[in-house]
Amino acid sequence: xxxxKIRALAVLVAFGLVGAACGSDDDGGAGSDAAPVTESPAxxxxxxxxxxxxxxxxxxxxxxxxxxxxxxxDGEPQSGGDLTFLTTNEIRGLDPTMISGGSSTGTTIANxxxxxLMMNDNATGELVLGTAESITSDDGVVWELMIxxxxxFTDGTPYDAEAVKFNWERHQNxxxxxxxxxxxxxxxxxxxxxxxxLRLTLRSPNLQFPRTIARYLAYIASPTAIQDLxxxxxxxxxxxxxxxxxxxxxxxxxxxxxxxxxWNAPLPYLDSITFRPLPDDSQRKNTFExxxxxxxxxxxxxxxxxxxxxxxxxxxAHTVLNGGASLIFNVRKPPFDDVRLRQAFAAAIDIPDxxxxxxxxxxxxAITLFEQTSPFYADVPLSQYDPERAQDLFDEVAAEKGPxxxxxxxxxxxxxxxxxxxxxxxxxxxxxxxxxxxxxxxEGAPKVYAGEFEAQLWGFSFGDPEPDLAEAFIPGSPRNxxxxxxxxxxxxxxxxxxxxxxxARREEYLKVQEIFAEEVPQLLYQRYQAFNVAKGNVHGVxxxxxxxxITAEIWLESA
Amino acid sequence: xxxxFASRIAYLVPVLLLVSLxxxxxxxxxxxxxxxxxxxANASAEELAAVxxxxxxxxxxxxxxxxxxxxIVRGDFGQSLRTRQPVIDELLARLPVTLEIAALAxxxxxxxxxxxxLIAAHRPGTRFDRALRGASSxxxxxxSFLTALLLVYALAVTWEVFPPTGWVRLxxxxxxxxxxxxxxxxxxxxxxxxxxxxVLRADLVTTLQEDFVLAARARGLRSRYVLxxxxxxxxxxxxxxxxxxxxxxxxxxTVIVEVLFGLPGLGQLTVQSILAKDYLMVQxxxxxxxxxxxxxxxxxxxxxxxxxxxxRRAS
Numbered sequence: 001x002x003x004x005k006i007r008a009l010a011v012l013v014a015f016g017l018v019g020a021a022c023g024s025d026d027d028g029g030a031g032s033d034a035a036p037v038t039e040s041p042a043x044x045x046x047x048x049x050x051x052x053x054x055x056x057x058x059x060x061x062x063x064x065x066x067x068x069x070x071x072x073x074d075g076e077p078q079s080g081g082d083l084t085f086l087t088t089n090e091i092r093g094l095d096p097t098m099i100s101g102g103s104s105t106g107t108t109i110a111n112x113x114x115x116x117l118m119m120n121d122n123a124t125g126e127l128v129l130g131t132a133e134s135i136t137s138d139d140g141v142v143w144e145l146m147i148x149x150x151x152x153f154t155d156g157t158p159y160d161a162e163a164v165k166f167n168w169e170r171h172q173n174x175x176x177x178x179x180x181x182x183x184x185x186x187x188x189x190x191x192x193x194x195x196x197x198l199r200l201t202l203r204s205p206n207l208q209f210p211r212t213i214a215r216y217l218a219y220i221a222s223p224t225a226i227q228d229l230x231x232x233x234x235x236x237x238x239x240x241x242x243x244x245x246x247x248x249x250x251x252x253x254x255x256x257x258x259x260x261x262x263w264n265a266p267l268p269y270l271d272s273i274t275f276r277p278l279p280d281d282s283q284r285k286n287t288f289e290x291x292x293x294x295x296x297x298x299x300x301x302x303x304x305x306x307x308x309x310x311x312x313x314x315x316x317a318h319t320v321l322n323g324g325a326s327l328i329f330n331v332r333k334p335p336f337d338d339v340r341l342r343q344a345f346a347a348a349i350d351i352p353d354x355x356x357x358x359x360x361x362x363x364x365x366a367i368t369l370f371e372q373t374s375p376f377y378a379d380v381p382l383s384q385y386d387p388e389r390a391q392d393l394f395d396e397v398a399a400e401k402g403p404x405x406x407x408x409x410x411x412x413x414x415x416x417x418x419x420x421x422x423x424x425x426x427x428x429x430x431x432x433x434x435x436x437x438x439x440x441x442x443e444g445a446p447k448v449y450a451g452e453f454e455a456q457l458w459g460f461s462f463g464d465p466e467p468d469l470a471e472a473f474i475p476g477s478p479r480n481x482x483x484x485x486x487x488x489x490x491x492x493x494x495x496x497x498x499x500x501x502x503x504a505r506r507e508e509y510l511k512v513q514e515i516f517a518e519e520v521p522q523l524l525y526q527r528y529q530a531f532n533v534a535k536g537n538v539h540g541v542x543x544x545x546x547x548x549x550i551t552a553e554i555w556l557e558s559a
Numbered sequence: 560x561x562x563x564f565a566s567r568i569a570y571l572v573p574v575l576l577l578v579s580l581x582x583x584x585x586x587x588x589x590x591x592x593x594x595x596x597x598x599x600a601n602a603s604a605e606e607l608a609a610v611x612x613x614x615x616x617x618x619x620x621x622x623x624x625x626x627x628x629x630x631i632v633r634g635d636f637g638q639s640l641r642t643r644q645p646v647i648d649e650l651l652a653r654l655p656v657t658l659e660i661a662a663l664a665x666x667x668x669x670x671x672x673x674x675x676x677l678i679a680a681h682r683p684g685t686r687f688d689r690a691l692r693g694a695s696s697x698x699x700x701x702x703s704f705l706t707a708l709l710l711v712y713a714l715a716v717t718w719e720v721f722p723p724t725g726w727v728r729l730x731x732x733x734x735x736x737x738x739x740x741x742x743x744x745x746x747x748x749x750x751x752x753x754x755x756x757x758v759l760r761a762d763l764v765t766t767l768q769e770d771f772v773l774a775a776r777a778r779g780l781r782s783r784y785v786l787x788x789x790x791x792x793x794x795x796x797x798x799x800x801x802x803x804x805x806x807x808x809x810x811x812x813t814v815i816v817e818v819l820f821g822l823p824g825l826g827q828l829t830v831q832s833i834l835a836k837d838y839l840m841v842q843x844x845x846x847x848x849x850x851x852x853x854x855x856x857x858x859x860x861x862x863x864x865x866x867x868x869x870x871r872r873a874s
Contacts, residue, residue, distance in 0.1 A: 090831075092596070093642055100599045177610050177643075179599050231643045249652070250642075252726045252823035278724055278821045282708065286716050286723040287821075441600060442591030442836050449604040459600075468601070478603035 077540065081556035082272045085549075086284050086296040090251050090277040093234030096219035097171060097178035104297060104530055107548040109275055112256050114239035115264075116218035117145075117164070120211055120545055122321070122463035125375040125502050127210050128544075131159060131220070131240065131263070133196070135213070140205035140498060145198045145213075151240050151263045153222035159240045159263075161198035165190045166223040182478070183216040183467065207500045208466035215467060215545075242268035242552035251277060262552070269540070269555035288533070293556055295541055295549070296533045301362030304531035313536025317543040318529065321461035322374050323469065324366040325415070325526040327408075327423070328458045330451060332483035335397075335406050342520035344393035346383040348430055349423065351525050358418045364527040369469075369513050371527065376465065376506050380513040382524050387430075394430045408434040410457035411444045419457055419525075448481050456481075461528040463545045465509060470497060473512070473521065484521035563864075567857050575849055576628075582845040583624050586838040592616075596641045596835035614640060616838075627842060636846075637839040641832065646843040649828065654847060656726065657824035659736075660744050660816065661809040665802065667748035672755035673798075677786050679756070680763035692760075695753035704815050707746035711819075714742060724821040743820040747812045751805055755798055762794035769793075792866060799866065803859035810848055 087105040092098045094113065099106040110116075117132040129135075133146040151159035170176055171184035178184065186206070191199045202209060225238035237245050240263065243256035254275040258268055278284040281303050288296040288307065298304055308314055327345070329336035336342055355363040370377040398404055408423060410416035420436040427434050434455075439447070447453050458481070462468040470493040471477045475485040489512050496508035516522075530547020540553040594610040595602070611617045618626075630637055636646035679688040698706065715723035721742040727735040766772060767790050775785045814826035825844055832840040864870045 090827075093644075095643075098643075174609050175613060177597055177613060179597070179602075182603065182606060231638075234643055249726075249728075249823050250649070251817075251827045252821065276725070276821060280819050280821075283711065283724050283819055283821065286711060287725070290716060290719055290723055440591055440834055442593065442595045442834065443589075445595045445600055445602070446592040446604070446607055449602060449607060478605060479601060 075539070075557070077269050077553075077555040078558060079266070079269050079555070080271055081269075081293060081558070082274070083270050083538065083551075083554060083556065084291060084294045085273055085275045085551075086288055086294060087275055087277050088284070088297060088299070089279055094237040094245065094248070094254075095231070095234040096167060096221050097176055097180065098234060099219060100179055104545075104547040104549075105275070105277070107546065108297075108551065109254065109256075110219045111241065111548065112243040112273060112551045113237050113241045113245055114219040114221060115241040116214070117147075117220065118210055118214045118218060120214045120463045122319075122371075122374065122545060125464060125505075127214060130218070135210045137207065137209075140207040140209070141202050143200040143202070143209060144193070145200065147196045147198070148263065149196055152261065153225070153238055153240045154244050154259060154261070155222050155224055155238050157222045157224040157238075158195070159220065160195045161192045162195070163223050164198050164220055165192055166226070167220045168217060170226065171217065180216040183212045186212065206497050208464075208497050211464050211466040215464075243270075243273060246272070264552065268552040270551070273551055273554075288535075292535065293538060294535050295538055295554070296531075297547065297549075298531050298533070299529060299547070301529055301531070302360055304533055305362055307533050311536075315534050315536070315538075315541065317532040317534075317541050317547075317549070319531075319543045319545075319547040320364060320371050320373070321463065321528045321530075321546065322370045322376075322465070323461045324524055324528050325419070325457065325459050326366070326522040326524040328448075328456050328460075328482050328522040329520070330453050330455070330481075330483060331485075331521055332451060333454075335401070335404060336454060338397060338401070339519060340393050341397050341404065342523075343518075344390045344397070344430075345523050346517075346520045347386040347393065348390035348432075349383065349426055349523065349525070350385045351383055354419065354422055354426075355526055357422055358415050359526065364529060366524045366527045369516060369524065370509075375502055376509045378506075378510045378513055380510070380517050382513070382517050382520070391430055394432060398431065403433065404431070405433040405435070406454045407437055408455050408457070409437045409439065409444060409447070409453050412438055412440050415526075416457050451481065451483060458522075459528065461546070465493075465505075466497060469493075482521045484519070486515055486519055486521075489515045489519075563860075564857075567860065571850075571853055574853060575846060578849040579628070579842060579846060580624065582842055583620065583627070583838065586833070586836065586841050587620050589833070589836060591836045593640045593836040593838070596837065616640070623838075627839070631846075636843045639832070639837055639840045641835045641837040641840065646840050649840065650825070650843050650847055653823055653825045653828055655729070656822055657810060657813050657817070657826060658851075659729065659740055660747065660813055660822065660824060661806065663740055663744035664747035664751065664809055664812075665805070667744055668751035668755055668805075669802065671748065671752040672759060673791075676756050676759035676763060677791065680760045680767060680790075681782065681786060683760075683764050688760075691756065695756050698749050698753035699757075701750070703746060703750055703812050704819060706749050707743070707816060707819050710742060710746050710749075724819075726820075726822050743816045743822060746819075747809060747816050750812075751809065754801065754805070758801055759794060759798045762797050763790055766790045766794040795866060796863070799859055799862050803856055806852060806855045807848075810851075 089105060091106045091109065094109065096110065096114065099110045116130040118130055118135065119128045121128055131148055131151055133148045135143060135145045137143040145164065147160055147164065153159055157163065168184050168187060168190060171178040171180045174181065186202055186209070187200050188203045189201045193199050221233060222238040226233055229236055235248060242259055242262045242264070244259045246255040246257045248254040255272060257272045258270065262268065278287060281298065281300055284296055284298070285303060285307055288294050289310065296307065304316060308316065329342050331337055351365045351367060355365045367381045367383060368377065368379065369382060394404060408420050410420045417438055420438065424434045424436055448456055448458065460468060460472055471479040473480060473484050473489060474493050475487065475490045492508040492511040496505040499505050499508065530543060532541050532543050532547060532549055534541045537557040538554060539557060540555050541549060542553065543549050592607055592611065593616050594607045597610055598606055627637065638644065639646055639649060675691055679691050682688065711723050714720045722739055725739050727739050729736045772785060772789055775789050813824055814830055816822070817824045817826035818830065828840065829844050832844065
């Protein structure tokens with residue numbers, strides 16, 4: 001890939017006013033401890049005390065650092081213009097209870113309409129505060145969340161502690177069917193201390209709880225609108241974000257227009273954004289190439305590359321996540337309850353070759369748990385191609401237990417099929433027989449949740465290891481699908497969760513990586529990449545977590 | 560004619576009941592859990608169970624079906640499991656798009672095939688006739704997505720005559736609506752046009768050898784007049800039949816075309832609903848489609864009566 005064309009922005013550029021309008025080198029960082037926090041510079045200007053140090057005064061408050069500035073070559077932001085954002089799929093609804101934390105499209109749109117309380121920065125391991133002024137805790141059980149003053153939803157309802165409580169109680173209500181009932185249920189009680197302060201009591205200590213908020217509970221809708229509209233909120237959302245919902249024609253276009261009363265003025269720069277879901281890659285590319293003022297989102301490296309090859313002026317926000325696509329083993333039952341077999345897999349597969357086959361030269365093999373840009377990266381390979389060792393291990397197991405056969409399951413999708421077939425062929429060379437089963441998500445996912453699989457192609461990408469990675473491997477977690485119950489790994493995850501120091505967390509995650517390398521609960525093979533490709537005149541496109549874009553910062557350069 | 564209509568409409572109720580029952584059975588046979596579409600790919604078994612309990616998707620099929628029929632009788636199509644929105648609202652929003660694409664494709668197919676079949680049948684075996692037959696064979700054997708992509712490459716990307724994707728409602732802007740609808744309709748129409756052409760051409764060639772045509776020619780009538788006024792009508796039975804039957808194909812074809820062109824029609828909704836096991840939405844879509852199919856076939860029967868006076872006398 002031509003790196004010169006790609007601004008490798010596997011980082012979050014904070015969602016505030018960036019660039020010339022703010023002191024981007026301003027170091028607001030005091031108390032750089034627990035779940036560190038990056039303060040939005042513009043937000044600081046708008047709502048913080050004169051010293052600019054918000055959210056960092058409490059002893060156990062997440063630390064504060066400056067947001068990176070927008071790339072210098074972007075120039076002075078200009079206001080006005082209409083942007084078209086081409087996405088890969090339509091979302092279920094615009095209700096915060098329906099917006100998936102791992103959906104780039106959903107989160108990008110939710111950011112536009114609702115804004116976010118806080119967000120995770122993959123690159124620095126820090127949190128970025130949005131509509132939250134601060135979030136602090138001394139013990140990881142009782143938290144105080146302060147909301148910025150003066151924010152209103154676009155229907156005039158105050159955006160305050162009561163509104164946050166109302167939204168989170170709704171997530172907890174089983175009758176609502178929220179996607180985020182699990183994360184919200186970590187909160188035992190909520191108490192409105194004053195109009196802008198919400199006190200939370202968690203069921204168990206978690207000094208990284210703000211990351212769960214950032215990932216799953218960040219979007220707050222107007223309580224008035226929720227009460228008035230009920231389930232109609234899904235098609236007529238009311239938030240306090242930089243844009244106001246205008247109209248939505250499912251599978252065609254969703255239009256949002258500038259919120260003139262946005263709390264973080266002068267953002268946003270654009271007059272409107274039209275989100276258009278186009279599932280077909282080639283048609284999304286055709287539409288991008290024949291249109292103006294556009295951003296295109298894709299997770300297919302070759303598509304992004306082919307656009308870059310055809311137009312020198314386009315720019316890309318390129319996101320590479322930690323973790324990635326992997327083959328997870330059900331360690332609760334044969335044959336993968338035998339660690340030798342799992343270790344054999346980690347030695348049997350030539351991961352770079354697999355990636356070359358399924359994604360071509362633009363794919364990224366995942367050998368370590370974290371990307372090198374992550375603060376938690378350690379050079380601990382989770383797999384090492386060694387066919388002789390693999391054969392020895394397979395032979396040892398086969399001599400003891402008979403021929404090795406298993407079912408290799410995957411979810412529908414081109415890469416699943418190709419990957420499964422590659423693995424099937426590669427393992428056959430060692431005398432291991434894999435029966436491939438590809439299922440729809442609706443069919444395959446419940447089997448994974450219920451532990452009814454042997455080896456499953458599954459994805460678990462994450463920015464910060466909290467909460468997703470930890471939940472996937474802590475013994476007894478309802479999302480621990482592999483059944484991996486290594487007590488030492490569990491303790492390391494809990495110790496990292498209980499720590500408010502990045503270095504201490506790094507040490508704990510190092511232990512986890514070493515255990516993973518030895519115990520192989522899953523065979524990681526491919527990093528997920530996200531590309532937000534922008535026309536040459538579209539500036540301020542930066543991405544975080546799953547490739548989500550903060551649309552308030554985007555601006556168009558007039559001809 | 561009144562009795563004819565009454566008897567046809569009397570068929571409608573059992574047909575729709577049977578179709579809805581079979582649809583419910585088929586959707587039920589598809590393995591999978593509708594709660595996954597609601598909770599996403601990172602839920603837990605307990606959360607799935609709670610959602611299924613709340614939605615009633617664990618109830619036995621006869622219970623769900625009888626409840627659905629009861630609701631339909633009261634005019635309530637239910638609520639989509641996936642989007643939580645009323646099924647009827649979604650259907651009414653999307654139906655015009657699919658109907659417009661299918662109708663436009665049908666008209667384009669007829670508009671292309673009938674004149675070409677008349678010309679080809681007028682002098683069968685000529686170079687023009689052979690070329691058209693070759694082209695029609697190629698189009699029939701090409702999948703619609705391939706035809707669509709080639710059309711997009713030529714007309715949208717290279718010459719930029721049409722937009723490659725997108726939709727503008729007829730109520731918003733008629734010319735922009737047609738601008739966006741023509742390319743997907745053409746992609747859908749070409750395959751149908753090729754079939755229509757071959758059927759009509761074959762029937763015309765046969766009809767043109769009939770005595771009454773020879774008699775007309777012997778009376779000195781112009782070829783064009785003989786073709787259009789004497790030969791076309793008796794040659795149209797097969798065409799009318801397959802044009803009526805092709806509604807199902809055209810609606811089926813919109814599934815691919817709508818995804819490819821980003822159109823907010825029933826096709827996309829059908830795919831998404833089946834994959835998510837959103838059975839209430841699938842039921843609603845199938846009901847509307849079946850109703851449309853029955854009505855079009857009723858129209859075909861009426862047309863038969865108009866084309867052939869003997870049928871009118873018989874009924």
